[in-house]
Amino acid sequence: xxxxxxxxxxxxxxxxxxxxxxxxxxxxxxxxxxxxxxxxxxxxxxxxxxxxxxxxxxxxxxxxxxxxxxxxxxxxxxxxxxxxxxxxxxxxxxxxxxxxxxxxxxxxxxxxxxxxxxxxxxxxxxxxxxxxxxxxxxxxxxxxxxxxxxxxxxxxxxxxxxxxxxxxxxxxxxxxxxxxxxxxxxxxxxxxxxxxxxxxxxxxxxxxxxxxxxxxxxxxxxxxxxxxxxxxxxxxxxxxxxxxxxxxxxxxxxxxxxxxxxxxxxxxxxxxxxxxxxxxxxxxxxx
Numbered sequence: 001x002x003x004x005x006x007x008x009x010x011x012x013x014x015x016x017x018x019x020x021x022x023x024x025x026x027x028x029x030x031x032x033x034x035x036x037x038x039x040x041x042x043x044x045x046x047x048x049x050x051x052x053x054x055x056x057x058x059x060x061x062x063x064x065x066x067x068x069x070x071x072x073x074x075x076x077x078x079x080x081x082x083x084x085x086x087x088x089x090x091x092x093x094x095x096x097x098x099x100x101x102x103x104x105x106x107x108x109x110x111x112x113x114x115x116x117x118x119x120x121x122x123x124x125x126x127x128x129x130x131x132x133x134x135x136x137x138x139x140x141x142x143x144x145x146x147x148x149x150x151x152x153x154x155x156x157x158x159x160x161x162x163x164x165x166x167x168x169x170x171x172x173x174x175x176x177x178x179x180x181x182x183x184x185x186x187x188x189x190x191x192x193x194x195x196x197x198x199x200x201x202x203x204x205x206x207x208x209x210x211x212x213x214x215x216x217x218x219x220x221x222x223x224x225x226x227x228x229x230x231x232x233x234x235x236x237x238x239x240x241x242x243x244x245x246x247x248x249x250x251x252x253x254x255x256x257x258x259x260x261x262x263x264x265x266x267x268x269x270x271x272x273x274x275x276x277x278x279x280x281x282x283x284x285x286x287x
Contacts, residue, residue: 025096025117028076031151032122034158036196040074042157043147049139056250057159058210059167059197069128069136071143076194078120084113091145094152099144110136112144120194122147162245164285166208166252171199175206179279183258183272203259204276211241211253222274223281229270234260236270238277242287254284 024030032038040062041055053066061074081102089099089112096117104111108127115121124143126136150156161167172190180201188202198207215228222229225240236258241251258273260266 023095026094026151027096027118028116028120028122029118031094031116032076032156035076035194037158037161038074038195039157039159042155043150044071044073044143045146045149049142049146056210056212057247058212059159060193060195060207060209063210063212068130069126069139071139072123072125072127073143073147074122074124076120076122078194081113084115084121087112089141089144091141091148094148097148106133110140112140114144114147160246164287165245166242166254166284167197169208169284171197171206171208172201174280174283175199175201175204177279180204180276183276203261203272205257205259206280207253207255207257209253209255210244210247211251215239215241222277223279225281225284227277227281229274231265231270234263234265236260236265236273238270238273240277240281240284242284245287252287254281256280 028035039057041057044055044062044064046053046055046064050064050066050069050071053064053071055062055064060076061072064071083102083104084100085103087099087101093099098115100113100115102111102113108129109125110133111123111125113121113123124140124147126140126143128136159167172192175184175190184202184204190199190201192199197209198205217228217230219226219228221227222238222240227238227240229236229238237255239253239255241253244250244252256273256276258265258269258276260269
């Protein structure tokens with residue numbers, strides 16, 4: 001009776017709406033966990049995809065070598081790439097995930113991209129010096145299937161960085177010094193990559209990883225370390241290595257690059273890269 005007289009003050013109880021039980025779009029974070037410790041070689045079923053290949057986990061990828069053929073799983077990327085196009089992948093794909101292809105360098109490489117629901121993508125490529133693009137792409141599709149199988153089975157492995165490993169180093173800390181102003185630009189600020197093992201500040205970038213190719217050019221001393229300097233297109237690259245703790249027979253790599261925005265890198269660009277190396281290399285821990 002009271003509620004009938006004072007209807008505006010009486011609450012009513014309604015049934016709670018049913019929760020959506022549909023599929024959940026898969027994000028990169030859900031698929032891979034902590035980006036900084038992903039063992040990308042755990043995504044590659046070497047016996048099935050590339051029998052006999054030797055797979056080496058780096059901080060941001062898995063580098064597998066089978067004779068002249070290289071299979072690369074990773075790195076993660078979030079930037080737009082105009083070369084990435086739709087692709088009709090024949091295998092099963094988790095909800096919210098798209099498989100795409102890259103048209104870049106398609107005479108010697110076949111590249112696929114697993115793009116997750118949050119827009120982050122995992123690149124996979126197969127490269128060799130032969131003319132069999134169909135064969136390369138068959139291997140690339142098999143690598144996609146291997147990666148998706150490991151992800152959906154929750155079998156993504158983790159890297160364990162020992163003491164003194166450069167995998168423990170935050171590269172943006174090394175770039176956030178006034179000593180790097182000349183090469184990077186004094187008003188620039190560091191921005192870390194997705195994995196946390198690379199950083200860009202203005203015209204300078206620093207990548208920490210595991211070496212997968214022999215250094216080019218003569219060695220010289222920079223920042224107290226043996227280093228190699230080489231122009232590469234619009235960039236001048238400076239790298240140094242140390243024995244990889246916990247990975248016998250391999251070396252960790254620190255690579256600095258400085259871009260020449262006016263065109264091809266030359267002596268001036270490499271002088272800036274040497275200056276950046278003189279500041280950054282002494283701050284790296286020694287194995």
